[in-house]
Amino acid sequence: MDCSPPNGRPWFLYVIACRGGSLYTGISTDVARRFAVHQAGKGARYTKSHPPEKLLLTVEFPNRSHALQAEYAFKQLSAAEKRAFCMRHENVSD
Template identity: 30%
Template sequence: MPTRDHQYWVYILASQSRRLYTGVTNDLARRVEEHRAGVGSAFTRRYKIHRLVHFEEHRNVRDAIQREREIKAWRREKKTRLIESHSAGWLDLAPSSPAAR
């Protein structure tokens, strides 16, 4: 029986004031929409953390969880450098839907 590829995502969301949230999921689009709808995280709901500013794909859930923990342990300056290495303007990398805004 062939092995099915898996996808896991480590992601960073930011608020307009650049408050950060780091998470892991197996469905990035769904999870971003959940955050935008205020589902699943009181922290992101409270601080309006909805912009996807960084994401990484992993094939192994253990690797993804390890990477999430690594990023969460970093100082803010290091997280900022990671985000700005891909998006200097902290642009939202997730497609918008009318319901998301």
């Protein structure tokens, strides 16, 4: 089953630096919109209590399935490994 959006847009894994030094990881077809939702306190429960400070990384995937697999794999990394990955892949959004 193809999990691509009907309009064929890619999916993205994104990593946000949150207040207190923690990281939040998610997936979306529109990272800028999703980041704005997180900043407004209307996103995930985690970002309501750990406000987002900066979008650190976005990585493009051809469909939702691949993005979900990458999200799962990324969340299995230690905090140090996640930060190192973000530093190595600096297609960083400001």
